[in-house]
Amino acid sequence: MRRLARYWEAFWQKDDLKTSPAITALEEALWAGRSARVHIILVGRPQISVLGAAAHELFVTVILARCTVETWQRLAPIAGPAPKQRRSPQGRVHVVQQCDAHETQAIWMTDADVVNWLTDPEDHES
Structure with a gap:
């Protein structure tokens, strides 16, 4: 996640979104996960600096x-x-x-x- 964020910062253009669409999609999947009965498996450690503290708390197990x-x-x-x-x-x-x-x-x-x-x-x- 940290590498993806750095990559996005390196190639970011003026008209691009500030946050990588892949990180945004992961956040949306995490927020919808329980209600949509979607299970997210993340191997490694969730980066609070990338996902934000609230999304970090969505990992139930x-x-x-x-x-x-x-x-x-x-x-x-x-x-x-x-x-x-x-x-x-x-x-x-x-x-x-x-x-x-x-x-x-x-x-x-x-x-x-x-x-x-x-x-x-x-x-x-x-």
């Missing part, structure tokens, strides 16, 4: 894996203090929803595994 205390405080402050780091965090994530955080097991899949699972969920061989 935050999933954090191997994050620093600083990242936890920025993205999940309502869930309390950051949990202590484990020696072997692989496969474990924290799901934060409505002021509550719980640790859960994550399924690690390659891109090919995901495509196969989405296109043929009955295929139990892969």
Whole structure:
């Protein structure tokens, strides 16, 4: 998002919109998401400077894996203090929803595994 904003600033013309249309579209999708039953998945961290603080709050579920205390405080402050780091965090994530955080097991899949699972969920061989 930050790169997109910088790109837009670099190539922005006088008659262009001040904000990138892609950023505007994401904001509109976030605002309509719950009412339209649209699920937005953002991998990375939402840039408050790009999206604005209000749009940042529209992410209902935050999933954090191997994050620093600083990242936890920025993205999940309502869930309390950051949990202590484990020696072997692989496969474990924290799901934060409505002021509550719980640790859960994550399924690690390659891109090919995901495509196969989405296109043929009955295929139990892969």
